[in-house]
Amino acid sequence: MKFVYTAAYILSGLLFLTALLGGGLMRPTIDSLSEKTIEKAGFRKEYVESADKRIDDLIYKSKQIELQIEKIKNFFSSDKIDETKFARENNDMIKRAVYDPFVKAVNYVYRMMFGFAGLIFLCFGIVFQIADSSMTLRRRVKRLEEIVAARSG
Numbered sequence: 001m002k003f004v005y006t007a008a009y010i011l012s013g014l015l016f017l018t019a020l021l022g023g024g025l026m027r028p029t030i031d032s033l034s035e036k037t038i039e040k041a042g043f044r045k046e047y048v049e050s051a052d053k054r055i056d057d058l059i060y061k062s063k064q065i066e067l068q069i070e071k072i073k074n075f076f077s078s079d080k081i082d083e084t085k086f087a088r089e090n091n092d093m094i095k096r097a098v099y100d101p102f103v104k105a106v107n108y109v110y111r112m113m114f115g116f117a118g119l120i121f122l123c124f125g126i127v128f129q130i131a132d133s134s135m136t137l138r139r140r141v142k143r144l145e146e147i148v149a150a151r152s153g
Helices: 001-019 027-040 046-075 093-152
Strands: none
Touching: 001 093, 027 093, 046 093
């Protein structure tokens, strides 16, 4: 019986640590678990990256059109055009605006679930320890009653 409540306490502590450290030390593990969960739900990271790439392509094409317009405007002047403003960029708009916050939300859900499971195992450990202590106390009292009965009779 002692093994059962000791195991429950250890498991409870591990679950609480996972819940508390899920935003720091355990973050890669929790992120991976969240991403797998989201992927099983049908929201794949590849889809988000593909959509982000398409958006980046459209932005780049519009910048190239804008660069050509600037070149035409400056055809007769001696002003230099800063072409670094028109370079290709990876904005990851959907990833930063939708996917990453969704992963964080699922992280919080998992952390709350781990905390709740830790609380449940802590309660089981307490119940088993109380039951073990009660049975031990009953055995001691019964033995003392037998000793007292043997001496008096």
